[in-house]
Amino acid sequence: MTAPTLVLASASPRRLELLAQIGITPDRVVPADIDETPHSKELPRVYAERMALEKASAVDAPYCHVLAGDTVVAVGRRILPKAENEDQARACLDLLSGRRHRVFSAIALSAPDGDVRLKLSVSAVKFKRLSAEEQDAYIRSQEWRGKAGGYAIQGEAAGLISWLQGSHSGVVGLPLYETRTLLRSAGFAIA
Numbered sequence: 001m002t003a004p005t006l007v008l009a010s011a012s013p014r015r016l017e018l019l020a021q022i023g024i025t026p027d028r029v030v031p032a033d034i035d036e037t038p039h040s041k042e043l044p045r046v047y048a049e050r051m052a053l054e055k056a057s058a059v060d061a062p063y064c065h066v067l068a069g070d071t072v073v074a075v076g077r078r079i080l081p082k083a084e085n086e087d088q089a090r091a092c093l094d095l096l097s098g099r100r101h102r103v104f105s106a107i108a109l110s111a112p113d114g115d116v117r118l119k120l121s122v123s124a125v126k127f128k129r130l131s132a133e134e135q136d137a138y139i140r141s142q143e144w145r146g147k148a149g150g151y152a153i154q155g156e157a158a159g160l161i162s163w164l165q166g167s168h169s170g171v172v173g174l175p176l177y178e179t180r181t182l183l184r185s186a187g188f189a190i191a
C-alpha cells in the first residue's frame, strides 16, 4: 500500500513549523482562499470549526488528505480580529489586558473518500494588566501583524502572559496533540 499524501491547506508558516515539530512534512502546501468573515452572532467555537472545515474543503487535491486549521481568539462571545493595523492591535490589547480570554483552535482533515474529521482545542490565556509602556513596546514589535487577537504567544507576548491552560501549540495555530491523533486515525504512520 502506498503512503497517504498530505496537503497542508495553509499560508501560515507557523503551521508548517508546528507540523515539523512532530516530525511531519506535508507533501504539498496549498493555501486555502476562503471568505473568513464571521456570520452575525456566530459563536467563536462554531466559527473556528466552520473555518477549518471550509479551508480543508476549499483545496482541490484529489487522492490527498488535506489538513487545515483555524485559530480564533475570543473575549466571551466576542471574536477578536486578526490585527492588520496598529489601531486594531491596540484595541485587542485593551480588551486582553488583565483578563482571561479563550483561544479556539480547530483542525480539519479531509480524506480522499470525502470523509472529513474535525477536532477542537480550547485554551484559556491570561495577560497581565498592561501598562501604557508595555502596550507601546508590544505595538513597536510588530509581532501582532496578521495574528488572531493581535498577539503571538511564541514571541515577546510570552513575557506578558501570566497564565495558560490548554495547548500552547493550539494557541500558536495548530494543536499538536489533536493533530497527531487525527493523522494517526487517518492512517498516517506517526511513531
Ligand SMILES: Cc1cn([C@H]2C[C@H](O)[C@@H](COP(=O)(O)OP(=O)(O)OP(=O)(O)O)O2)c(=O)[nH]c1=O
Pocket (backbone or CB within 6 Å): 009, 010, 011, 012, 014, 015, 031, 032, 055, 069, 070, 071, 072, 073, 082, 103, 146, 147, 148, 149, 151, 152, 153, 154, 171, 172, 173
Ligand atoms: C493567538 C495567536 C495567533 N497566531 C496566529 C496563527 C494564525 O496564523 C493566525 C490566526 O489566523 P488563521 O486564520 O487561523 O490562519 P492564517 O490566516 O494565518 O493562515 P491559514 O488560514 O492560511 O492557515 O494567528 C499566532 O501565531 N500566535 C498566537 O499566539
